[in-house]
Amino acid sequence: MVATGAFYTGEYRNLLAEYGYDKDEIENRVQETWERLFSDKYPETQIYFSVGDDLGYMLDTGNDDVRTEGMSYGMMMAVQMDKKDIFDRLWNWSMKYMYMEEGENAGYFAWSCATDGTKNAYGPAPDGEEYYAMALFFASHRWGDGEGIFNYKKHAQELLHRCIHKGEDGHGYPMWNRDNKLIKFVPGVEFSDPSYHLPHFYELFALWSFEEDREFWKEAAKESRKYIAKAAHPETGLSPEYAFYDGTPNHIRGFGHFFSDSYRVAPNIALDYEWFKDNACPVVVNEKIQAFFADKDPEDYRRYKINGEPFEEKSLHPVGLIATNAVASLSTSGENARKAVELFWNTPVRTGGRRYYDNCLYLFSLLALSGKYKIWMP
Numbered sequence: 001m002v003a004t005g006a007f008y009t010g011e012y013r014n015l016l017a018e019y020g021y022d023k024d025e026i027e028n029r030v031q032e033t034w035e036r037l038f039s040d041k042y043p044e045t046q047i048y049f050s051v052g053d054d055l056g057y058m059l060d061t062g063n064d065d066v067r068t069e070g071m072s073y074g075m076m077m078a079v080q081m082d083k084k085d086i087f088d089r090l091w092n093w094s095m096k097y098m099y100m101e102e103g104e105n106a107g108y109f110a111w112s113c114a115t116d117g118t119k120n121a122y123g124p125a126p127d128g129e130e131y132y133a134m135a136l137f138f139a140s141h142r143w144g145d146g147e148g149i150f151n152y153k154k155h156a157q158e159l160l161h162r163c164i165h166k167g168e169d170g171h172g173y174p175m176w177n178r179d180n181k182l183i184k185f186v187p188g189v190e191f192s193d194p195s196y197h198l199p200h201f202y203e204l205f206a207l208w209s210f211e212e213d214r215e216f217w218k219e220a221a222k223e224s225r226k227y228i229a230k231a232a233h234p235e236t237g238l239s240p241e242y243a244f245y246d247g248t249p250n251h252i253r254g255f256g257h258f259f260s261d262s263y264r265v266a267p268n269i270a271l272d273y274e275w276f277k278d279n280a281c282p283v284v285v286n287e288k289i290q291a292f293f294a295d296k297d298p299e300d301y302r303r304y305k306i307n308g309e310p311f312e313e314k315s316l317h318p319v320g321l322i323a324t325n326a327v328a329s330l331s332t333s334g335e336n337a338r339k340a341v342e343l344f345w346n347t348p349v350r351t352g353g354r355r356y357y358d359n360c361l362y363l364f365s366l367l368a369l370s371g372k373y374k375i376w377m378p
């Protein structure tokens with residue numbers, strides 16, 4: 001099938017099987033990992049919690065809060081795993097507690113809440129909104145739309161419309177810069193976070209958003225692919241957490257280095273390549289990242305300057321980094337690709353206080369590497 005521009009491959013490689021891992025074991029690993037994250041049978045690895053009959057949240061165990069990032073990730077995991085009850089609980093919790101009805105950010109979601117639903121902040125984080133929109137479209141296509149907040153498609157379209165038009169009436173700010181089509185770190189600033197760029201989502205938004213918004217998303221996909229390439233260091237492939245629109249690191253509050261946020265750049269490139277194989281997809285960045293980590297000991301992963309110089313500080317999410325380096329192999333080949341997958345396969349999901357971010361990245365990588373992270377078409 002041909003989307004407008006990029007080619008939708010419709011193919012999902014089971015790379016783990018291609019590398020010789022047993023298909024039943026792969027399937028078991030996927031099911032078991034889902035259980036480990038979403039079931040209270042496994043309190044040491046659990047990050048999802050049900051509340052009452054129709055609510056649930058993802059807990060950032062490291063920060064003891066509920067983030068739009070995790071809620072929207074949980075919804076994406078649930079739709080890929082065909083878990084409608086969990087999806088609806090997460091969306092219900094998001095709409096009940098995180099959605100903002102008033103103020104400068106009305107129509108967006110508060111990026112962090114306490115587990116009782118109290119808002120910790122009245123600002124959004126755009127990576128949450130874009131994952132919500134994509135998960136809602138997939139839910140609409142996989143399960144059909146319901147009433148009210150469960151009219152998934154309507155909510156996805158309206159949210160995306162707001163993300164690019166907010167502020168046109170003088171109140172608040174859009175989440176994308178309307179001139180250069182790049183996603184912002186937060187609506188009120190003019191810089192970006194390379195890991196927020198999801199051209200493979202924007203290709204689909206260009207098909208399913210309101211007609212008037214489709215051209216914008218098509219352009220956004222193109223500009224994001226260019227931006228991802230620009231923000232990555234030319235030798236190491238490492239991207240900073242925050243970067244200016246020209247791709248140079250933004251060192252505000254120490255976020256100009258390769259650390260937690262940055263890990264998501266590799267899987268974003270890999271999934272874009274898997275889904276669309278667009279010529280402009282910067283797969284070379286993933287080749288460089290895998291080459292950079294090929295001789296690094298996972299026990300000693302650090303914070304790095306994007307030129308590769310290590311800080312004393314250890315990585316906060318080494319399991320997440322193992323996972324994201326592995327999924328990069330969907331867009332690379334050779335020994336580094338194989339070794340990164342092997343390391344991931346031999347690494348268990350994380351236990352302990354910091355497990356949330358690692359385990360989110362772990363399940364996403366496992367889904368993609370087993371051919372189970374799919375586009376759900378209408």
Ligand SMILES: O[C@@H]1[C@@H](O)[C@H](O[C@@H]2CO[C@@H](O[C@@H]3CO[C@@H](O)[C@H](O)[C@H]3O)[C@H](O)[C@H]2O)OC[C@H]1O
Nearest residue numbers: 060062067069111123124125127186260261357
């Ligand atoms: O200042 C906040 C800003 O922090 C917020 O960003 C969200 C939080 O950080 C990002 O992910 C984290 C990566 O590090 C792990 O240790 C954390 O557990 C993750 O949550 C996340 O992608 C952002 O959404 O955005 C709003 C700003 O006001």
